[in-house]
Amino acid sequence: GENVEQHPSTLSVQEGDSAVIKCTYSDSASNYFPWYKQELGKGPQLIIDIRSNVGEKKDQRIAVTLNKTAKHFSLHITETQPEDSAVYFCAASPRGGTASKLTFGTGTRLQVTL
């Protein structure tokens, strides 16, 4: 089955700096890669996703890059703000996302300090 590794497990940045979280996956059939943000006491919320036919996607301060050859994808948050503090999860889906199983990474706790 799919295995997703995520690094780092914790990340502390100063407000205004950039944050990068990296994930690798094992199943070459995976072609849907969402990123979720989980705030304390809440459920995960999708912040951005990318499909294997695209190498990069950007939404305001958030961007995701995908390298299918190397089987890794990354989340980039620029100009971080205190409200970006949360746990971030990457995930991979091996069947194009058609109600298939999302395998999650182990999460990255991001702390944005003033």
Added chain:
Amino acid sequence: DTAVSQTPKYLVTQMGNDKSIKCEQNLGHDTMYWYKQDSKKFLKIMFSYNNKELIINETVPNRFSPKSPDKAHLNLHINSLELGDSAVYFCASSQRRVGQETQYFGPGTRLLVL
């Protein structure tokens, strides 16, 4: 309006008891999921239903029995609760169609088995 709702939000019970968690979505999705998040924040799929049909059944003890009375509801019944069942259980829903596979999560049910 709440998209994916779960009840109860908190559940504290004794070992050996039987309990149920309910989930409802008003997004018109045809697929629903149960995830378990352990104390280390690791998120793992348990079950998935599409149009009331079980399509994903991970290696979960048979003390856990999901039931989907209709597309908008997915319940989880747990028999003979054990200490290791303590976790946060998330319900999610999505549409089984490429391009619409974003999974929307509920707020979670925090289960504590004493």
